[in-house]
Amino acid sequence: MARSAQFTRRLDRIGLTRDVRRIVYAYVAAIALFAIGDVVHPGFARLDSIAAILTVASFVGIVAAGQTFVVLIGGIDLSVPWVLNGAAILMVTTSLGDDGRAAYALLLTLGMGAVAGMANGFVIAFLGVPAVVMTLAMNGIMEGLTLGLSGGMTCGSCASYAPPIIQSAVHGSLFGIPTAIILWVIIIAAVSVVLSLTTFGRKAYAIGNNVQASYLAGINVRLVTVLLYGISGLFAALAGILLVGFGGQASLGMGDPYLFQSIAAVVIGGVYMLGGRGHYLGTAAGAVTLVALVSVLLAMNMPDYGRNIIYGLVILVLLLLYGREEKED
Amino acid sequence: MSTDSTAQRRKTSAFTYFLGQNVGLVLALVMLVMAVILYCAVYWIEQQTLPGNFEITSTVNNTMPLVLAAVGQAFVVLTRGLDLSVGGIMDLSNALAAVYIHDSLASMVGWSLLILLISTILGLVNGLLVGVGRLQPILVTLATLSIYQGIAIRVLPQPGGAIPPVYTSVLVNPYQPYALGYLLLVAFVWYAFRRSFIGVSIFAIGNDEQAAMANGINVVRARVTAFTLSGLMSGTAGLFLAATATAGDATTGNGFTLSSIVAVVLGGMNLFGGRGSGVGVIAGAFVTTMIVNILFFSNIDPLYQSFYEGLFLVIAVVLGTLISRLLRRRS
Secondary structure, three states: OHHHHHHHHHHHHOOOOHHHHHHHHHHHHHHHHHHHHHHHOOOOOOHHHHHHHHHHHHHHHHHHHHHHHHHHOOOOOOOHHHHHHHHHHHHHHHHOOOHHHHHHHHHHHHHHHHHHHHHHHHHHHHHOOOHHHHHHHHHHHHHHHHHHHOOOOOOHHHHOOOOHHHHHHHHOEEOOEEHHHHHHHHHHHHHHHHHHHOHHHHHHHHHHHOHHHHHHOOOOHHHHHHHHHHHHHHHHHHHHHHHHHHHOOOOOOOOOHHHHHHHHHHHHOOOOOOOOOOOHHHHHHHHHHHHHHHHHHHHOOOOHHHHHHHHHHHHHHHHHHHHHHHHHO | OOHHHHHHHHHOOHHHHHHHHOHHHHHHHHHHHHHHHHHHHHHHHHHOOOOOHHHHHHHHHHHHHHHHHHHHHHHHHHOOOOOOOHHHHHHHHHHHHHHHOOOOHHHHHHHHHHHHHHHHHHHHHHHHHHHOOOOOHHHHHHHHHHHHHHHHHHHOOOOEOOOOHHHHHHHOOOOOOOHHHHHHHHHHHHHHHHHOHHHHHHHHHHHOHHHHHHOOOOHHHHHHHHHHHHHHHHHHHHHHHHHHHOOEOOOOOOHHHHHHHHHHHHOOOOOOOOOOOHHHHHHHHHHHHHHHHHHHHOOOOHHHHHHHHHHHHHHHHHHHHHHHHHHHHHO
């Protein structure tokens, strides 16, 4: 015990603090999974297969970006599934598969996501409703609105395809790299800059660490909360647009897997659920780890139930590893 | 509390003081009464008669699984946690019941007890990971939810199996509202729990963990017990769910994770721990079911159902917070 404490202290001194170490673990886990995958299924770590996995991971990663922001202030966003699903359906029904309407539909959909998120933030910040309750209710509200307005996906325009320009943008590639991955890298860079280098990012960390102290230090806690939930809604809507561009059409229930996956990515990425600690760089690695894990299990022809069980076990093991470090401090 | 406010409190009536202390419970009961009146009204408009024995029986029977799941959730919420694995344990208990319970008395009693034991152990696993492993409740139960659901699907890959009619008529009699008896039993169990040593410990750690520890309460044991009780209640809820549906499905329990949280919140329980009552939670579960019934009889497009449920949840919680603030200021 004493020796390992000494060891961690030495790591701290060379800049590998606990928070940095957690991010490193997430990347090590991702790389290890690719190595394991290549052993059980030769060709798993080929470039095109890695690109395919990263593309799928980018959707999870983008949703998880929003989730990271709200988790940093000790919140959680359970409204992700139907904000995403509603966005996907709004995208096809307003654009009607027409390139000319694509820009308008894009702005409208992103705006819808941001408004839904900001409504979450507003009720949480100003009316004191717990985040779990508010975002859960918002998920129901969005579900009811989406189902009701689209007549349960029976409306004439519901079967429309995403505009070709968006489809080709998601499927295309630049210098041999799929655009979805490029977009994700840009988002990773942007979110990292916001978190680490702007006052807005530092305010988010401050609120997550201590709301009272942040308020006394002159931070407009309520405004930042509203904005952060707005960003989360925005990212969920963006993921909906990308998914509908990727798959061509929208469907009911397409957002459901993203709640569990976005939270799991945040956890694997070493973001502290009570807020104030962690970084999107970790979450991004968490998303890759998660999708790589699913792909490995699929490659091993693991049935559904086995995947569920291993999914849960991996998260538990990581939690226990992180928890162990916590106690050493 | 300063002497000033103590003097002030003596002036206000005992009734106002009671309201201030139990505002969640009172609001939940008021909501329930309002929901019942509204339900009778829309039912009268549609059918020109008041709801009878059949409606009461089916409402009670359909709400029993949620009541049990919500009370289980309540134990964990008291400790300032959330149990997301409620749905997973219900799935597993439901699937096991559909596959293994057969017509003989020995099979029914034996397997029911075994299923409850398994559910309790699953809850204990959650509790040990949270209490001894010192992990976040939400994260642990998110992971175990996935694991328990996986096992449930392994037990019953496709919806099916069968529950003996005798079993159904004992748990949720389709002709008479005998299930009300179980409701009283749940309320009594809560009453006993509230006054037991472990109950007091769980309330205490929810209110102030440091203070509870300083007063010699075994925090780890209280926390593990809360999760274990939640597992037991979720398992019971799964059995009732199987009995109501007369068949098993390893996925029907999923929705109960979230609806149990809704029922707990509508029941006036504080998500930040240490406050709440079992009767309130039971009322909250019934309000949740009544809303669906009211929407059905007022001819609202069922596609909009979640919209109204979500909206109602927000409004109820916001109003509850405002009223309790008002009452606390006065008392």
